[in-house]
Amino acid sequence: MLLFCPTCANVLVVEEGTQCYRFACQTCPYVQNVSRKISNRTYPKLKEVDDVLGGSAAWENVDSTEETCPKCSHNRAFFMQIQTRSADEPMTTFYKCCNMQCGHRWRD
Structure with a gap:
């Protein structure tokens, strides 16, 4: 102050x-x-963080593959690939567990 x-x-x-x-x-x-x-304490207002994956609508029309969920060990997962780094780096693969009770998300 x-x-x-x-x-x-x-x-x-x-x-x-x-x-x-x-x-x-x-x-x-x-x-x-x-x-x-x-x-006197003033807390800064945090800015909103954009969802880089496009929110919940991004997972509507994606394919599934045989990938084991690290949380529930379900054998199928939805996946999508997004270029998160520079063009000379490989794409990042994001997974979401097909088990509706789990829904765990991870990346590879």
Whole structure:
């Protein structure tokens, strides 16, 4: 939390006085004693993350293959391939378990 000098509008710094802490301006003689605990917390708003796989609609028309789910050991999984890196890198394969109770997602 920043406090500003009412005289010259510069930022006040906290310094230790003779009996208490005080706010002091470094450019003018303004001083204000701290009489109570001052605290303020501001949490930044997180930006929304885009679903790079296209959301739930991306899994509607995909093929399935014989791939074992690492969570439930089901032997079939839906898959799709997306170019996530530069063009000279191989495509990333994303899997989703065909078992509707599981639905685990992983990549290869």
